[in-house]
Amino acid sequence: MEFGPILRSMGRNKVRYGLIVVEVALTLAIVANCVNMIGDARREMARPSGFDDDNILSVRSAPFAPAFKEDGYLDAALRKDIEVLRAIPGVHAVSNTRFLPWQGGGSSTTTRVLGSKGEMLRNQVYNADESTLETLGSRLVEGRNFTREEVESDTKRLREVTNSNRPRGADGQPIDKISQDVIISRAFGDLLFKDGKSLGKSLEDDDGDQYRIVGVIDHFYNPYGWPIHEYVMFFPNYSRSFQGGSAYLLRVDPGKMKTVRPQVEKALLAANAGRNVQLKELTEIKERFQSQSALLVKILSLVIFLLLFVTSLGIVGLTVFSVAERTRQIGTRRALGARKLDILGYFLLENWLVTTMGLVIGVALAYGLNVALVTRLNGTRMDAGLVIIGVALLWIFGLGATYFPARKGAAVAPAVATRNV
Amino acid sequence: MLSMKKIQKVYRTDLIETHALHDFSIDVRTGEFVAVMGRSGSGKTTFLNIAGLLDTFDQGTYHLDGQDVSRLSDNEMSKIRNQKIGFIFQSFNLIPDLDVFDNIDVPLRYRRLPAAERRERIEKAVRTVGLLSRIHHLPSQLSGGQQQRVAIARVLAGDPRFILADEPTGNLDTMMSREVMDLLEKINEAGTTIVMVTHTPECASRASRQIHLLDGEVVDLNALPPEDADRSSASLASTLQ
Numbered sequence: 001m002e003f004g005p006i007l008r009s010m011g012r013n014k015v016r017y018g019l020i021v022v023e024v025a026l027t028l029a030i031v032a033n034c035v036n037m038i039g040d041a042r043r044e045m046a047r048p049s050g051f052d053d054d055n056i057l058s059v060r061s062a063p064f065a066p067a068f069k070e071d072g073y074l075d076a077a078l079r080k081d082i083e084v085l086r087a088i089p090g091v092h093a094v095s096n097t098r099f100l101p102w103q104g105g106g107s108s109t110t111t112r113v114l115g116s117k118g119e120m121l122r123n124q125v126y127n128a129d130e131s132t133l134e135t136l137g138s139r140l141v142e143g144r145n146f147t148r149e150e151v152e153s154d155t156k157r158l159r160e161v162t163n164s165n166r167p168r169g170a171d172g173q174p175i176d177k178i179s180q181d182v183i184i185s186r187a188f189g190d191l192l193f194k195d196g197k198s199l200g201k202s203l204e205d206d207d208g209d210q211y212r213i214v215g216v217i218d219h220f221y222n223p224y225g226w227p228i229h230e231y232v233m234f235f236p237n238y239s240r241s242f243q244g245g246s247a248y249l250l251r252v253d254p255g256k257m258k259t260v261r262p263q264v265e266k267a268l269l270a271a272n273a274g275r276n277v278q279l280k281e282l283t284e285i286k287e288r289f290q291s292q293s294a295l296l297v298k299i300l301s302l303v304i305f306l307l308l309f310v311t312s313l314g315i316v317g318l319t320v321f322s323v324a325e326r327t328r329q330i331g332t333r334r335a336l337g338a339r340k341l342d343i344l345g346y347f348l349l350e351n352w353l354v355t356t357m358g359l360v361i362g363v364a365l366a367y368g369l370n371v372a373l374v375t376r377l378n379g380t381r382m383d384a385g386l387v388i389i390g391v392a393l394l395w396i397f398g399l400g401a402t403y404f405p406a407r408k409g410a411a412v413a414p415a416v417a418t419r420n421v
Numbered sequence: 422m423l424s425m426k427k428i429q430k431v432y433r434t435d436l437i438e439t440h441a442l443h444d445f446s447i448d449v450r451t452g453e454f455v456a457v458m459g460r461s462g463s464g465k466t467t468f469l470n471i472a473g474l475l476d477t478f479d480q481g482t483y484h485l486d487g488q489d490v491s492r493l494s495d496n497e498m499s500k501i502r503n504q505k506i507g508f509i510f511q512s513f514n515l516i517p518d519l520d521v522f523d524n525i526d527v528p529l530r531y532r533r534l535p536a537a538e539r540r541e542r543i544e545k546a547v548r549t550v551g552l553l554s555r556i557h558h559l560p561s562q563l564s565g566g567q568q569q570r571v572a573i574a575r576v577l578a579g580d581p582r583f584i585l586a587d588e589p590t591g592n593l594d595t596m597m598s599r600e601v602m603d604l605l606e607k608i609n610e611a612g613t614t615i616v617m618v619t620h621t622p623e624c625a626s627r628a629s630r631q632i633h634l635l636d637g638e639v640v641d642l643n644a645l646p647p648e649d650a651d652r653s654s655a656s657l658a659s660t661l662q
Contacts, residue, residue, distance in 0.1 A: 005523045005527075008523065332510070335473065336531065339531075418587055
């Protein structure tokens with residue numbers, strides 16, 4: 001094996017080989033991370049939300065009648081809406097909540113264990129009423145659900161605090177603290193409490209408001225920009241306003257979506273015509289969200305294909321150029337005793353060394369890029385197996401791209417050595 | 422050492438056939454230093470290529486060092502080139518990206534010799550041609566004469582049974598040519614057979630025997646009528662200038 005001479009020869013042609021080394025390194029780094037992102041996207045698309053996705057309908061009421069500007073009118077309209085919706089045959093449950101699964105976002109806040117002085121942890125946060133868990137199809141595994149009374153009383157209390165503009169003390173925190181009972185997801189509980197026992201414990205937010213955990217739901221998954229897909233906190237509150245309207249989730253009996261849906265708008269407008277009504281099935285929302293992931297997968301796949309193609313072309317180009325440039329040198333080597341196999345082996349070894357150098361740098365770059373994606377864009381950590389597969393694939397691509405031009409080189413006749421150009 | 426009988430070599434294209442060697446026969450004894458001369462197109466290079474197993478021939482027989490090499494496989498020819506024949510080319514044919522050491526090492530690696538033995542052979546050969554201080558220089562850092570001495574060292578390190586030299590002084594000035602010829606003479610005196618193709622009468626005169634080629638055949642100047650011999654001689658001389 002001519003490792004030494006080839007390496008020394010490469011050292012004397014740094015730019016030519018260096019460019020391919022850089023190309024291979026960048027290819028591995030980008031391809032490995034693209035494959036990782038594709039894996040993430042596919043895994044996320046396949047993850048169950050924990051909700052009865054197929055039977056949930058999102059209803060948005062956007063009022064335009066001036067009467068809706070009155071709090072009392074809004075409250076009455078909300079109660080009427082829930083009553084009307086529940087009365088539709090085939091409706092299993094109705095909830096007033098701003099939570100809408102599968103839209104690729106939502107609302108979030110930061111909390112920590114009360115008195116811990118620890119790091120504030122980000123989590124999703126949504127209002128819920130006594131029917132929200134039933135509507136979603138979520139299973140309470142510990143504690144209790146919200147009662148209608150506490151949803152009503154908390155709604156009233158929160159509205160008073162909000163209307164008071166929350167005067168703040170010298171420390172910059174609101175003087176009047178809010179204290180609420182909340183329901184969280186088990187995953188969030190496990191994150192907060194190492195022993196997993198969260199029931200009855202309390203959390204606090206930046207304003208010093210406190211949240212006592214009274215219930216824990218089993219599975220929750222709602223894709224979000226931050227890695228907080230499984231962390232949620234529901235607080236009791238009816239949410240409605242003139243500007244924001246009211247949001248409802250309906251859970252229908254299995255197979256009843258087609259019959260329920262047309263009745264919903266009709267029933268709501270019959271109850272109060274001073275608003276617009278928008279309906280969307282959760283499956284539509286989910287499909288729309290996942291179509292973005294599917295598009296991402298397609299784009300990343302194209303990037304991978306193009307990168308591998310361009311890198312292979314680069315390697316083919318290097319070998320073709322090397323063979324053409326060294327025709328006489330190959331003839332000389334043949335005259336000095338090289339077999340065709342030795343010439344083929346020479347070019348394959350040379351390109352294997354170039355590829356391997358690129359891959360060594362590429363592994364470091366791949367992990368560097370992955371760390372950046374993990375810390376800045378909430379990517380997932382790359383599996384070592386993925387990098388190993390990437391290295392193996394690029395080795396195969398490199399050798400495959402070298403083989404045919406190298407075979408042409410091996411076919412150079414030894415008599416070329418005596419030609420005087 | 423080298424015996425060719427009735428060798429025929431025809432180069433064919435779609436349109437024409439060129440008879441490069443026609444009933445070509447030659448015998449070179451072990452230890453001889455033979456100069457092969459002839460005008461351009463006389464078949465010198467074809468003879469050199471066939472003698473060095475760089476090319477095949479159509480008819481005839483060729484025995485090299487007692488072995489019939491007429492119909493060998495490509496790999497077998499590579500092995501004989503590597504172990505029995507040393508080549509010295511007009512353009513030196515050094516590999517530009519490799520230094521002197523690695524250039525001399527090229528044929529030794531194909532022989533699969535152990536690293537320590539290769540090093541020993543290389544250093545000895547470089548010492549013989551007086552370039553030890555330049556052992557890690559690239560060909561581009563050497564003069565033409567030095568490059569040809571490196572090529573000779575490459576031959577010496579392989580310790581071949583015979584050497585084929587193709588215009589070894591063709592690209593050198595007079596002084597360097599003399600140095601190279603001195604080296605070849607010394608190698609021949611040590612017992613190595615040399616066949617040298619040359620245009621230069623001075624170089625040819627250093628050989629123990631001269632062979633003239635004309636139109637693919639060996640010409641015996643003494644056998645020709647005096648006027649033909651003169652003409653041939655003059656023709657050759659004019660070519661050699």
